[in-house]
Amino acid sequence: MDENPAVHQEMVTTPEEQPRSDEPNPVGCNKYRWRLLVLFAFSLFATTLGLGIYSHLKKESQLKSAAPCLSPACLKASEHFSVAMDPFSHPCDYFLFACRAGGSSTTTERQRIMGSSNEDNGEVDKKRQVRTGGLVRMRREADVQGKSDGRLNKFPDRQTALLKAIKEILESPEEGVSMNAAEQKAKKFFKTCMDAESPGKEGSEPFLTLLQQLGGWAVSGEWNQKDFNTTLTLLMSQYSTFPFFSVYVGPDSGEEQNASNQHYIQIDEPHFQFPIDWNSITHKSKASTRYLRPFYxxxxxxLALLGVPSSKTTQHCGLYISLSTTLAVATSPLPYRLSQKLLFHRITIQELQTVAPAIDWLASLQAIFQPLPISQSDIVLVHNLPYIIHMSQTISQWRVKHEMMDAIPLHTYMIFSLLQTLIPALDSRFFQTMRNYSIATGDTQEEMPRWWRCVQQTERGFDALLSHIIRERHAQKEADELIHDVYSSLKKKLTDLSWRDNKSSDFILNKIKSLNPRLSTQTNNLNHTELNLLYAEVDLKEEDFFSNYLQMLVLEQKSRCRLLSHGSRAEGLSISPSISGNDIIIPVGMFVLPFFHSSYPRALNYGTLGSLMAKDLLHLLLPNIHTQANNPESESMCVWSHYLSVTKDPGQAGTFSLPPSKQQEVWVQYSALQVALDAYKMSFTRHPTDSSLSGLSYIHLFLSSFTKVTCDADPYHEFMPFEPSFLVTVLCSNSGFCPKLLTCLNKSQSSPHEMCQNRTLH
Incomplete structure (x- = not known):
């Protein structure tokens, strides 16, 4: 028998049934019998009302008596919540809750939101960048601890939360012999990075010493004139520096349907230090001329920081800029390359050598991926072959054109590229120079704190270790249960959709059913001994961050080799699911505070991370769902029409329409709320108890968590035409799951029981 039957009834069943009374018999009524019947009816009504109030109060008492979560994680999470966030206590405020304002939004704000909702403006491409982390905003306010101005703490964005979790690991006190050697090395690297914040005592000496080991530098007048390909190969293999093209490892996206786990060497455009303008008419690129002066x-x-006389600045900087801009003309933005099918071009190394002979491809790739065997017949994937050909031709022409200068411009270009790689390890004057240039090119983002940069540098070299620790400390069996529940609920939702043609329906549903979501890191099966062996050759110094940084670059090279040989990678700093063969990889980086903890009330875990995960999966699996199914358009427009009906004058309710991208996002957000709620119901059926947080329990905590996380940390929030809290209003109007309807007497809500009915999950 359940310990808490009234709560269990609220979580799993429909609203309370209303008691019924028998109709009085009117035959033979006289005045006294009529009064008696009236008195009886009144008594029955009063009794029913009293029982209803008693039942309600009893249920509320039972809800409030749920055991509070008092773990350290819960006490910290309570800073984000309060009883005032209960959507049923202040429905009018909650009804038009404005995330950014912290209260009800004004009519002007709403009109501005609606007025901009008719423009699509490439939002599909922006959403793709959001999924890959391109639009993640690094918030400085995430560093602020405690409450300010009486307001609750904001959730950080997910990238910030993950970096803070890693920072906590790296700053945790050492535990003597119980801590493995690999973890000690990661902590030492982080500490030397943090200690190197002030201008280095040695200034530019570490970099100049390294240049001497590499054969000198033509700018300084001391250079042993090493062969071009010899220098290039050394920079790419030992210092993760790719001046003329980038090299990384990944799967072939075209093999996804074949469930291939094979990874390939990928060759792409390099990263240029200046903005590049794209002419959509001529399909040509060029360096932004307005930024060339600050670049120079x-x-x-x-050069001045490196002790080079100012008399040499004009010649060497001029040639460096000239070569950079010449290479940049053959680059092209991702949308154009997609449209022209320039991505994932399969070619053997031998064929690549034929079309781009200036680079010794076999020797350089063998050095980058040593000790793995690389042969001329191996397939590589090229993402802009016209650029690679242009790059090879440019190098050949410059070697001939500047023959009298002994290829000085090419060598100088490579050394400047190495300098950009090593700036994080040099004293702060180099970093400030780079920062000043970024500001000059329009970068208005605030400078990230030192700890942020040091965590990122530590993760580059110790990714396998850190992902292993995160899994041990954060993602336990509760994480596997949440993944299972969310995906099961998602499959139920998609199975019941109305598809526009059977062929698309069969393909999509078979794909969804064949995929297996799993929590994964590269080090699932590695124990502490194996991790120590992985980092056995690392020998860090106490007060020499430059030397330690060079070792981190070597570790990064080994990580690429592991990825190419094993076909799997650590997901330490990943916050988005991905597909690998028949697996949906759910990275452990998602399961960190404040979004998830094994000690949290399940309502909090499912309301926050459960809803975020559902959105991520819908965007990943069905990026164009509005073209394949009928439900997204009809459901989102119903939600939108009702929103207009209660926020605009009655005669204006149908005057605003939504573009397809916003229609889809409304459906995704609402569906994610439904999916997360259904997943919580699954969990509650298995374990019909839960704890409370900040006076909130069960459905109250679930809905408050959904609104809080969507307002503070959802990267797709900007694509919504209204605040996400309104979806809670819609949900409660359609579901017997909520204790009561979210109604507001001073709002003209129409037919709440009929609003956008969806029977899929209810």
Missing amino acids: SSCGQY
């Missing part, structure tokens, strides 16, 4: 100025400042 920063080049001169770097």
Whole structure:
């Protein structure tokens, strides 16, 4: 028998049934019998009302008596919640809750939101960038601890939350012999990075010493004139520096349907230090001329920091800029390359050598991926072959054109690229020069704190270790249960959709059913001994961050080799699911505070991370769902029409329409709320008890968590035409799951029981 039957009834069943009374018999009524019947009816009504109030109060008492969660994680999470966030206590405020304002939004704000909702403006591409982390906003306010101005703490964005979790690991006190050697090395690397914040005592000496080991530098007048390909190969293999093209490892997206786990060497455009303008009419690129002057100025400042006489600045910086801009003309933005099918071009190394002979491809790739065997017949994937060909031709032409200068411009270009790689390990004057140039090119984002950059640098070299620790400390069996529940609920939702043709329906549903979501890291099966062996060759120094940084670059090279040989990678800093063969990889980086903890009330875990995960999966699996099914359009427009009916004058309710991208996002957000709620019901059926947090329990905590996380940390929030809290209003109007309807007497809500009915999950 359940310990708490009234709560269990609220979680799993429909609203309370109303008691019924028998109709009085009117035959033979006289005045006294009529009064008696009236008195009886009144008594029955009063009794029913009293029982209803008693039942309600009893249920509320039972809800409030849920055991509070008092773990350290819960006490910290309570800073984000309060009883005032209960959507049923202040429905009018909650009804039009404005995330950014912290209260009800004004009519002007709403009109501004609606007025901009008719423009699509490439939002599909922006959403793709959001999924890959391109639009993640690094918030400085995430560093603020405690409450300010009486307001609750904001959830950080997910990238910030993950970096803070890693920072906590790296700053945790050492536990003597119980801590493995690999973890000690990661902590030492992080500490030397943090200690190197002030201008280095040695100034530019570490970099100049390294240049001497590499054969000198033509700018300084001391250079042993090493062969071009010899220098290039050394920079790519030992220092993760790719001046003319980038090299990384990944799967072939075209093999996804074949469930292939094979990874390939991928060759792409390099990263240029200046903005590039794209002409959509001529399909040509060029360096932004308005930024060339600050680019030239920063080049001169770097040379001055390295002790190069100002008399040499004009020649060497001029040639550096000239070569950079010449290479940049063959680059092209991702949308154009997609449209022209320039991505994932399969070619053997031998064929690549034929079309781009200036680079010794076999020797350089063998050095980058040593000790793995690389042969001329191996397939590589090229993402802009016209650029690679242009790059090879440019290098050949410059070697001939500047033969009298002994290829000095090419060598100088490579050394400047190495300098950009090593700036994080040099004293703060180099970093400030780079930062000043970024500001000059329009970068208005605030500078990230030192700890942020040091965590990122530590993760580059110790990714396998950190992902292993995160899994041990954060993602336990509760994480596997949440993944299972969310995906099961998602499959139920998609199975019941109305598809526009059977062929698309069969393909999509078979794909959804064949995929297996799993929590994964590269080090699932590695124990502490194996991790120590992985980092056995690392020998870090106490007060020499530059030397330690060079070792981190070597570790990064080994990580690429592991990825190419094993076909799997650590997901330490990943916050988005991905597909690998028949698996949906749910990275452990998602399961960190404040979004998830094994000690949290399940309502909090499912309301926050459960809803975020559902959105991520819908965007990943069905990026164009509005073209394949009928439900997204009809359901989102119903929600939107009702929103207009209660926020606009009655005669204006149908005057605003939504573009397809916003229609889809409304459906995704509402569906994610339904999916997360259904997943919580699954969990509650298995374990019909839960704890409370900040006076909130069960459905109250679930809905408050959904609104809080969507307001503070959902990267798709900007694509919504209204605040996400309104979806809670819609949900409670359609479901017997809520204790009561979210109604507001001073709002003209129409037919709440009929609003956008969806029977899929209810």
